[in-house]
Amino acid sequence: MTPAVGVVVMAYGTPARPEDIEGYYTHIRRGRPPEPEQLADLTRRYQALGGTSSLARRTADQVAAIAAALEERAPGRFAVALGQKHAAPFVEDGAAALAEQGVGDVVGLVLAPHFSGFSVGVYQGRLAEAVAGHGGRHAGIESWADEPAWLDFTATAVTDALADLPEATKVLFTAHSLPERVLVEDPYPRLLADSARAVARRAGLAPWAGWGLAWQSAGRTPEPWRGPDILQVLRDLADTGRADGVLVCPQGFVTDHLEVGYDLDIEARGVADEVGLAFARTRTVDADPAVMGALADRVVATADAAFGP
Numbered sequence: 514m515t516p517a518v519g520v521v522v523m524a525y526g527t528p529a530r531p532e533d534i535e536g537y538y539t540h541i542r543r544g545r546p547p548e549p550e551q552l553a554d555l556t557r558r559y560q561a562l563g564g565t566s567s568l569a570r571r572t573a574d575q576v577a578a579i580a581a582a583l584e585e586r587a588p589g590r591f592a593v594a595l596g597q598k599h600a601a602p603f604v605e606d607g608a609a610a611l612a613e614q615g616v617g618d619v620v621g622l623v624l625a626p627h628f629s630g631f632s633v634g635v636y637q638g639r640l641a642e643a644v645a646g647h648g649g650r651h652a653g654i655e656s657w658a659d660e661p662a663w664l665d666f667t668a669t670a671v672t673d674a675l676a677d678l679p680e681a682t683k684v685l686f687t688a689h690s691l692p693e694r695v696l697v698e699d700p701y702p703r704l705l706a707d708s709a710r711a712v713a714r715r716a717g718l719a720p721w722a723g724w725g726l727a728w729q730s731a732g733r734t735p736e737p738w739r740g741p742d743i744l745q746v747l748r749d750l751a752d753t754g755r756a757d758g759v760l761v762c763p764q765g766f767v768t769d770h771l772e773v774g775y776d777l778d779i780e781a782r783g784v785a786d787e788v789g790l791a792f793a794r795t796r797t798v799d800a801d802p803a804v805m806g807a808l809a810d811r812v813v814a815t816a817d818a819a820f821g822p
């Protein structure tokens with residue numbers, strides 16, 4: 514029997530091999546190849562992680578966990594496909610794979626908790642267009658950053674990491690920066706502040722003295738990106754003399770990849786070492802069963818509401 518509902522689980526994508534970095538970077542830049550220095554810099558960052566990122570494997574594990582959770586909840590009802598933003602299989606490939614199986618109704622789920630028109634909105638827009646092209650119906654999950662299972666996971670990750678850090682440690686919740694231009698009337702900053710506050714409350718952190726917000730991985734372009742940048746926040750924090758350590762919680766990301774493994778574990782840790790702050794960052798969700806199960810529940814609820822139970 515044909516499954517009634519398709520699910521495209523969407524993620525950023527990463528180059529499969531070092532030779533693929535240039536094509537990947539060109540895709541991110543909407544078809545404009547990077548300057549040689551830009552390509553060299555990105556290649557160097559991937560090399561620091563061993564040549565490529567573990568994102569592809571980690572994404573595959575997450576997709577498998579969500580598919581298994583859906584199968585458990587509703588045997589045979591859902592067909593699950595992966596669709597990536599900047600690497601094959603692309604979002605459009607995921608939609609095509611479901612259409613080939615004869616599945617018309619499609620739920621879109623992005624493996625990033627907080628909605629921005631510039632990130633999640635782009636994934637869902639591409640999926641909606643592809644599904645419509647196959648004559649199907651699309652229902653997108655916009656933001657799941659209020660998901661209790663995810664807030665609990667993150668709070669526990671914070672509490673666990675704090676156990677090994679000095680008493681006077683500040684928790685900094687980070688997410689990928691975006692250009693100021695795209696954040697006019699965008700819910701992304703508010704959603705990030707809301708989830709940070711909810712996690713801080715669950716973890717029992719002191720308001721503001723014990724935690725704060727910062728941005729990371731801003732693009733190297735002339736236009737202004739949202740700040741303050743984590744590297745500057747670390748320097749400023751050290752200057753106050755009121756903290757002995759810092760715990761970075763990359764709440765905007767669900768797994769370890771370049772922006773976590775390089776921008777935080779190498780770059781931010783390097784600055785913390787330089788200014789004399791103890792440093793750690795929280796573990797990411799990866800295929801945590803409780804969180805993947807909660808995402809499966811969201812998919813079921815979205816499918817029921819949009820297409821009928």
Ligand SMILES: CC1=C(CCC(=O)O)c2cc3nc(cc4[nH]c(cc5[nH]c(cc1n2)c(C)c5CCC(=O)O)c(CCC(=O)O)c4C)C(CCC(=O)O)=C3C
Pocket residue numbers: 524525526527528538541542555566567568624625632633689690691692731732733765769770771772
């Ligand atoms: C909001 C957001 C997320 C989180 C939400 C989501 O997950 O969708 C995210 C995640 C990721 N970004 C990633 C990689 C890159 N992003 C780049 C560039 C850019 N990211 C942007 C935004 C975001 N990015 C933006 C506005 C740009 C500027 C170019 C443009 O206007 O689009 C560049 C170019 C070079 C550089 O700037 O470093 C790379 C290599 C990887 C994969 C890492 C790996 O391979 O392990 C992941 C998970």
Ligand SMILES: [Fe+2]
Pocket residue numbers: 689
């Ligand atoms: Fe990115």
